[in-house]
Amino acid sequence: MPMSLDAVNIADKLSQIDELWTQKKIAALNDYEVKLAKLKGEFVWHTHPETDELFVVVSGRLTIRLREGDVVLEPGDLYVVPRGVEHCPVAEEETAVMLVEPTGTLNTGDAGGPMTRAAEPLA
Structure with missing residues (x-):
């Protein structure tokens, strides 16, 4: 795959x-x-048995509920x-x-269920 000379602007993508x-x-x-998402409300309780998951908040406020505390x-x-x-994950306000x-x-x-979606490329 050829190397790209284009920077990715996170605000533009959001x-x-x-x-x-x-x-x-x-x-x-x-x-x-590397993925972006907008969140609001409460997601589902779940685990990723095979991998860690890294969250970076771009805007808003995110609470990650854990059984041990938030x-x-x-x-x-x-x-x-x-x-x-x-x-x-829970976002009281829209959070990126x-x-x-x-x-x-x-x-x-x-967990599976109706909220399950594979990541889609964003042009």
Whole structure:
């Protein structure tokens, strides 16, 4: 694959996202995907048995509920949910996040269900 000389502008990519809880792939890094999503409300409790999950809050405020307690993220904060740890993201207001996960990681992990979606490329 030829090398790109184009930078990816995160704000521009976020402006193209209308649907909540849908991850959009904006870059690839080795066997990982860099994804953006807009969140609002409560997601599903789930785990990723095979991988850690990295969240970076771009705007808004994200609470990652864990069985041991909550982690609250403000813009510029990041948190890594360790593999196998059950968690439930919650955004009281619309929140934009960047995620870094192995290619093909499903958003609902082992929970499945109607909110499960594979990451889609964002042009």
